[in-house]
Amino acid sequence: MTPTKKPDAEKRNAEREAALTFVRMAKEKGLDLTGPDGLPKQFTKSVLETALDEEMAEHLGRAKHKKSKDGRAANTRNGTTAKTVVTDSVGPVRIEVPRDRDGSFEPVVVRKRQRRLPGVDEVVLSLYARGLTTGEISAHFQEIYGADVSRETVSRITERVVCF
Incomplete structure (x- = not known):
């Protein structure tokens, strides 16, 4: 009979493997x-901006650089606005928040006028190191931010950030 790994040990191993991957990538890119x-x-910064881009895609109903189904869009992307948010452990982070022409976009991950993001590092780590399902990550966003982020949005975020 072989002993099974404890869930905590598996989690630590996954976190370590994710950290090693990111360290190697960072060194390769200088x-x-x-x-x-x-x-x-x-x-x-990358995770927050990716999450905001995916929120905008969900708001508009199409990905960046994609045309609407009828070829005309009543509302479109309209650049970004720079914003500095303060996190618990990495300090201030300057991000680009997307805008729409109607001004109807209400970001959830980083709300309008929000300047402090407590716990954002836990979200970043959970997206990559824990191996959570999209539903679990969505629940984690709800727990940390009180944000309703759909499973589909979480899936797109994790797919895009993996290419970081």
């Missing part, structure tokens, strides 16, 4: 691993 603009801050 990115700083530590310091004020190190990998954790860059990674947090």
